[in-house]
Amino acid sequence: MPERSPDPARRSERSRTAILSATRKLSAELGYQAMSIEAIAAAAGVGKQTIYRWWPSKGVLMLDMWGEQVQLQGEFPDTGDVAADLKVQIRGLVELANDPELGPSLRSLIGAAQHEPALLEELLTSIVRPRIEACKRRLRKAQEDGQINRGVDLDIAVDLLYGGFYHRLVLPVTRLDDAFVNGIVDEALRGIGATL
Amino acid sequence: MPERSPDPARRSERSRTAILSATRKLSAELGYQAMSIEAIAAAAGVGKQTIYRWWPSKGVLMLDMWGEQVQLQGEFPDTGDVAADLKVQIRGLVELANDPELGPSLRSLIGAAQHEPALLEELLTSIVRPRIEACKRRLRKAQEDGQINRGVDLDIAVDLLYGGFYHRLVLPVTRLDDAFVNGIVDEALRGIGATL
Amino acid sequence: MPERSPDPARRSERSRTAILSATRKLSAELGYQAMSIEAIAAAAGVGKQTIYRWWPSKGVLMLDMWGEQVQLQGEFPDTGDVAADLKVQIRGLVELANDPELGPSLRSLIGAAQHEPALLEELLTSIVRPRIEACKRRLRKAQEDGQINRGVDLDIAVDLLYGGFYHRLVLPVTRLDDAFVNGIVDEALRGIGATL
Amino acid sequence: MPERSPDPARRSERSRTAILSATRKLSAELGYQAMSIEAIAAAAGVGKQTIYRWWPSKGVLMLDMWGEQVQLQGEFPDTGDVAADLKVQIRGLVELANDPELGPSLRSLIGAAQHEPALLEELLTSIVRPRIEACKRRLRKAQEDGQINRGVDLDIAVDLLYGGFYHRLVLPVTRLDDAFVNGIVDEALRGIGATL
DNA sequence: ATTTAACCGAGACGGTACGTCTAGTCTTGAT
DNA sequence: ATCAAGACTAGACGTACCGTCTCGGTTAAAT
Numbered sequence: 001m002p003e004r005s006p007d008p009a010r011r012s013e014r015s016r017t018a019i020l021s022a023t024r025k026l027s028a029e030l031g032y033q034a035m036s037i038e039a040i041a042a043a044a045g046v047g048k049q050t051i052y053r054w055w056p057s058k059g060v061l062m063l064d065m066w067g068e069q070v071q072l073q074g075e076f077p078d079t080g081d082v083a084a085d086l087k088v089q090i091r092g093l094v095e096l097a098n099d100p101e102l103g104p105s106l107r108s109l110i111g112a113a114q115h116e117p118a119l120l121e122e123l124l125t126s127i128v129r130p131r132i133e134a135c136k137r138r139l140r141k142a143q144e145d146g147q148i149n150r151g152v153d154l155d156i157a158v159d160l161l162y163g164g165f166y167h168r169l170v171l172p173v174t175r176l177d178d179a180f181v182n183g184i185v186d187e188a189l190r191g192i193g194a195t196l
Numbered sequence: 197m198p199e200r201s202p203d204p205a206r207r208s209e210r211s212r213t214a215i216l217s218a219t220r221k222l223s224a225e226l227g228y229q230a231m232s233i234e235a236i237a238a239a240a241g242v243g244k245q246t247i248y249r250w251w252p253s254k255g256v257l258m259l260d261m262w263g264e265q266v267q268l269q270g271e272f273p274d275t276g277d278v279a280a281d282l283k284v285q286i287r288g289l290v291e292l293a294n295d296p297e298l299g300p301s302l303r304s305l306i307g308a309a310q311h312e313p314a315l316l317e318e319l320l321t322s323i324v325r326p327r328i329e330a331c332k333r334r335l336r337k338a339q340e341d342g343q344i345n346r347g348v349d350l351d352i353a354v355d356l357l358y359g360g361f362y363h364r365l366v367l368p369v370t371r372l373d374d375a376f377v378n379g380i381v382d383e384a385l386r387g388i389g390a391t392l
Numbered sequence: 393m394p395e396r397s398p399d400p401a402r403r404s405e406r407s408r409t410a411i412l413s414a415t416r417k418l419s420a421e422l423g424y425q426a427m428s429i430e431a432i433a434a435a436a437g438v439g440k441q442t443i444y445r446w447w448p449s450k451g452v453l454m455l456d457m458w459g460e461q462v463q464l465q466g467e468f469p470d471t472g473d474v475a476a477d478l479k480v481q482i483r484g485l486v487e488l489a490n491d492p493e494l495g496p497s498l499r500s501l502i503g504a505a506q507h508e509p510a511l512l513e514e515l516l517t518s519i520v521r522p523r524i525e526a527c528k529r530r531l532r533k534a535q536e537d538g539q540i541n542r543g544v545d546l547d548i549a550v551d552l553l554y555g556g557f558y559h560r561l562v563l564p565v566t567r568l569d570d571a572f573v574n575g576i577v578d579e580a581l582r583g584i585g586a587t588l
Numbered sequence: 589m590p591e592r593s594p595d596p597a598r599r600s601e602r603s604r605t606a607i608l609s610a611t612r613k614l615s616a617e618l619g620y621q622a623m624s625i626e627a628i629a630a631a632a633g634v635g636k637q638t639i640y641r642w643w644p645s646k647g648v649l650m651l652d653m654w655g656e657q658v659q660l661q662g663e664f665p666d667t668g669d670v671a672a673d674l675k676v677q678i679r680g681l682v683e684l685a686n687d688p689e690l691g692p693s694l695r696s697l698i699g700a701a702q703h704e705p706a707l708l709e710e711l712l713t714s715i716v717r718p719r720i721e722a723c724k725r726r727l728r729k730a731q732e733d734g735q736i737n738r739g740v741d742l743d744i745a746v747d748l749l750y751g752g753f754y755h756r757l758v759l760p761v762t763r764l765d766d767a768f769v770n771g772i773v774d775e776a777l778r779g780i781g782a783t784l
Numbered sequence: 785a786t787t788t789a790a791c792c793g794a795g796a797c798g799g800t801a802c803g804t805c806t807a808g809t810c811t812t813g814a815t
Numbered sequence: 816a817t818c819a820a821g822a823c824t825a826g827a828c829g830t831a832c833c834g835t836c837t838c839g840g841t842t843a844a845a846t
Contacts, residue, residue, distance in 0.1 A: 007791085010790055010842085015792075015793095032311045033311040036831080037832080037834085038833085039832095041793090047791095048793095048795085048834080049792085049835085050791080050792065053791085107311075110310060111306075111308065113307070114227075114306060114307025115227040115229040115230065115304055123367075124368075124369060128369060129369060152383070155376075156376070156379040156383055157383070159370075159380055160380070160387065163355065163356070163360035163362065164359035166359060166362050166366060166367065167355050167358055167359035170306055170309075170310060171306070171316075171319075172316075172320075173320055179349075180355075183349050184356070187352055187387040187388055188383075188387055189387070190386065190389075191356065192383055192386075192387070193386075202821085202822070203820090203821075203822080206811075206812070206822055232800080233801080235801090241824080242823085244804095244824095244825090244826090245803095245805085245825095246823065246824080248804085249823095398796070399794090402796055403796080404797070404837095407796090407798090424703065429829085430827060438798070439796095439798045439799055440798095440828095440829080441797080441829090441831090444829070444830085499702045502759070503698070503700065504699065505699070505758075506700075507619050507696050507699055512759075516760075548752070548768070548772055549775070552748055552772070552779065555750070555751025555752035555753070555754065555755035555756075556748065556751035557751070558751065559754045560747065563698070563712060564708075565717060566743045571741075572744070572747075576747055579779040580775075580779055582778065583777075583778045583780075584778075584779075585778075594816085599817080600817070600818065603817090603818075624806065629820095633819080635818065635819045635821085636809095636819095637817095638817080640807095640809080641817085
């Protein structure tokens with residue numbers, strides 16, 4: 001027998017929606033850890049099998065719920081002012097992190113990914129890497145425009161710009177606010193040779 | 197009835213040590229999540245109650261093990277060369293992350309803390325905040341020495357220096373290696389006004 | 393919420409049988425007291441929940457096993473010879489008591505019932521009282537047939553006939569054998585006015 | 589090392605008494621089953637070890653407490669009227685069984701003996717067998733006096749006389765009262781050839 | 785229009801681990 | 816050496832979920 005994968009064409013949209021809604025509701029109420037698949041199934045009025053059939057793990061279910069709810073900004077803007085463009089993007093992330101529902105949910109997701117390699121890969125592929133690439137494209141453009149040093153290692157640049165965000169997200173010693181956004185972008189850009 | 201707390205004077209050192217060793221071993225093998233109290237007790241040749249008696253949660257047990265096993269570098273060195281001093285410290289962290297036993301264990305721990313507020317608080321208090329403060333003390337000294345700008349926000353500086361590490365730890369898109377250490381410190385310091 | 397009782401239609405016959413067999417085996421080996429639900433589940437290759445789902449207590453499980461395994465002689469035979477009929481019945485009990493598996497199990501059960509009122513009640517209702525009533529019906533018939541005195545108190549008669557069995561079962565000073573059966577019935581019947 | 593048995597000479601009478609009292613009190617309050625060694629120790633103000641040191645099991649402790657509290661009637665009276673003498677003795681047993689403290693305690697003891705061979709042996713030796721022998725001596729006397737048949741098996745006679753008591757004690761379908769005492773003795777004696 | 789095959793809700797199943805409880809042993813310091 | 820106190824190993828308790836596995840009962844496509 002090859003794989004016995006279910007037929008997406010016959011999938012019940014009603015169930016899919018109910019499961020994602022229940023997931024969103026319960027993850028906000030109980031947190032990722034305390035939210036059991038059983039509880040999601042019960043809250044959604046759905047059989048457990050229907051969840052197991054379509055999602056490989058609770059983490060991936062969360063990620064799917066995320067994809068549904070959050071419109072992840074695609075390409076970076078390019079106004080010619082690289083500092084301003086970066087601030088817009090990072091400010092978007094900060095707002096997400098401060099959302100009372102999505103913030104904890106994002107933290108949970110990153111947390112779960114630490115002991116679920118498949119979820120981590122999915123998270124990197126669907127969210128993290130695309131954003132990093134977009135950021136690097138914008139920085140490359142800034143190099144061409146002569147706004148930042150040509151020799152700089154863009155991975156390092158990304159760490160300078162985004163690392164602070166993740167640092168404060170997972171180890172919240174300090175607030176994530178607008179002052180943070182402006183400070184981090186300005187200092188990071190100066191680090192990589194921008195004349196501000 | 198007051199609390200019925202056990203008497204630390206009569207505590208068995210033998211058991212305490214065996215439990216912490218088993219925790220170290222199992223957290224590396226299985227990760228924080230999959231490591232059960234039952235398994236720790238069995239591996240340590242100890243009754244479960246002995247674990248529950250002395251530790252309020254698996255997370256705190258992990259932190260205790262960490263405190264025991266890892267010589268957490270206390271104060272920053274001060275050789276006069278702030279860049280070199282920072283590199284030593286961050287290189288230490290990177291080595292920890294790349295240790296086959298402690299690295300996975302640290303990632304696991306940070307992951308679990310994302311949905312366990314009590315664990316997070318304990319982690320911040322016992323490990324993260326002391327290190328950040330030590331770093332800020334060193335940076336303040338560098339300001340006094342005229343090596344970096346006096347006006348710079350030290351929290352931002354810490355994010356520039358350490359954020360990249362956590363970024364690459366929890367979302368491992370890029371390697372944590374020596375090139376990273378040198379790159380991040382040099383660029384970050386330039387960002388905060390060091391003349392390298 | 394009403395009761396959340398399981399659906400007997402979906403019950404696994406395989407598990408039910410395995411549990412009852414394991415109970416029979418273990419109660420003989422270990423006795424009622426020392427036989428744990430965990431051990432039954434393990435021996436039956438069954439989840440503990442499956443036992444808890446269908447039986448309210450270990451005692452009821454034991455009684456169920458008994459009902460299953462032992463062909464509890466229902467009505468007394470009526471050959472016209474009351475002495476012979478009684479001997480058949482009591483000899484059956486004696487054989488049960490001497491069975492290497494069921495004997496210890498029965499003693500265990502009666503023993504446990506001495507400090508578990510609910511178990512005692514269940515035992516009386518499901519096993520003891522029906523047998524006593526059957527015996528009394530047979531004795532009443534014998535009274536009508538003029539084989540024993542009409543005035544005799546049937547509860548006393550039952551004690552004369554069955555008391556010796558329980559005496560020797562729980563306080564085994566003397567053997568339970570065929571001589572016992574014949575002796576007790578003959579003397580008891582003479583006591584209550586039979587002309588043998 | 590040979591046996592490491594404690595030295596009875598150094599035994600604390602204070603503790604022994606306190607333990608037996610606590611046992612009596614708790615067995616009446618909670619019943620045999622629910623009465624834990626821990627609770628006895630706590631109630632007696634005694635270390636658990638002191639109990640384990642001097643008694644091999646809870647059942648034997650109960651038996652000891654019994655021996656302390658109950659003055660077990662020794663020899664049967666011999667008034668010349670065997671029926672009357674037997675009724676006195678059995679009435680004594682019935683009163684014991686109906687005592688609100690000693691009755692449950694006796695039942696518990698018999699119950700526990702069903703899965704504790706050592707306790708059973710102790711119980712038979714210290715209480716049951718001596719009483720049976722005394723009864724048989726009295727019956728033998730009655731045979732000599734021509735009050736009952738010479739050929740009768742005395743073990744059977746004992747079962748007829750005492751069996752009813754144990755039957756009603758361990759499987760209390762019917763009351764243990766004076767009518768029972770009179771009925772059982774009269775019918776039993778008639779069974780074994782007494783002319784009443 | 786009927787068959788048929790998948791998905792669906794429901795929930796029983798074999799398991800693992802939970803955190804609590806008690807048994808019986810071991811250790812410590814006081815008498 | 817025994818005692819009170821209580822920490823220890825051990826393991827069962829009854830509960831909660833895990834992920835798998837039937838079971839009938841809808842659907843929706845293929846006959």
